[in-house]
Amino acid sequence: MAPLLNIIGAGHVGRALGRLFAASGEFEIGAVLTRSAGSAADAITFIGAGHAAGGMGQLGPADAWMLAVPDDQIATVCAQLAAAAPLAGALVFHCSGAKSSLELEAAAHAGALTASAHPIRSFADPEAVAGSFGGTWCGVEGAPGAIAMLEPALLAIGGRVALIDASAKTVYHAAAVFASNYLVTVIDTALRAYQAAGIPAAAARELARPLATETLANVFRLGPETALSGPIARGDMATVTRQQAAVSAWDADAGKLYEALAAATVQLAGRRT
Incomplete structure (x- = not known):
């Protein structure tokens, strides 16, 4: 079976990547947590898979976690996740271009393998991005084990991986x-x-x-x-x-x-x- 991916934050980036990962078969989409039940339902419809979670406590365990939340919320949301779910051995990654995987320190302390993956695209139209993702470069950095799990998934959805230095993320x-x-x-x-x-x-x-x-x-x-x-x-x-x-x-x-x-x-x- 494909690894189970839970998604926290399903705006334009989260739902586009969610649809691509689900369609590729690289991940099975599990719980989707957003700011409201309505936005979660919309995201699940767009992704074509997953189920809505009412809060951190309802997410359940997963093999991988994607945090597609605003940059200034990554560390806070990650700390909440680390307090609510078992993360040992799981992949936890965010999608920010400005912040490094060091924002996921709470998950790393909980035993997760952490990384960031930044698709270099405009996501103003997630439908268009999901339909034309092939060839998109993704800036990736993080723990070697996390990259080993994340890179094949990005390649499977048509991405091209550029490994970057976390200390030079800004x-x-x-x-x-x-x-x-x-x-x-x-x-x-x-x-x-x-x-x-x-x-x-x-x-x-x-x-x-x-x-x-x-x-x-x-x-x-x-x-x-x-x-x-x-x-x-x-x-x-x-x-x-x-x-x-x-x-x-x-x-x-x-x-x-x-x-x-x-x-x-x-x-x-x-x-x-």
Whole structure:
């Protein structure tokens, strides 16, 4: 029989992974505990398996536990679980990208094998994620025994596993912020700068689009050192100095951003030699 998986927290992430694990046969879904009976019923319907639990005391034993709760609740929920259920030898994992498996210290003290598994996807539409999970990278760290249990399950649902250092989990999560959130901020600054030069917003997006998309394609095809172009790559620091002054005069905050990015880009250009 497949190992029994109990799920605590069945929002978008918990229900998508629950459905995938159930469909793969890697886990048999047991109890599902959420904030209300109604949300538990909805989650079970989505997952297609499991039964609702009215509280920690009703969860019953399991071979594995998935804590798909908000980041700031992981340690508290884990402590409650450790006080309510036998965990010796069981797998306990959470799905946070920002927090490490050290948040599961209470479970580890109770004899559980602990880990974190962070699927690098947007879960705004769990139905879509569950239908297209193949190829999704999952950042995984934790106890070797936990990873030995968790990795095959992730591979079975189409995931790809990237093992990460638990001590660098916050830096790992910041990498996603750089690659996504801050990229948006940089593009926004570019669009506003175009508009400051008299270009309408819609036209500014069209001017920026080929530069941004072609540059990203080059980064992932050739690597950042080779993809880098522009005045710093050419060693034209006089142009950089003029741009720094002009941008700062236009928008002081944008000027600070330009200055910080220029310094980082000089370092990147130095790696080309």
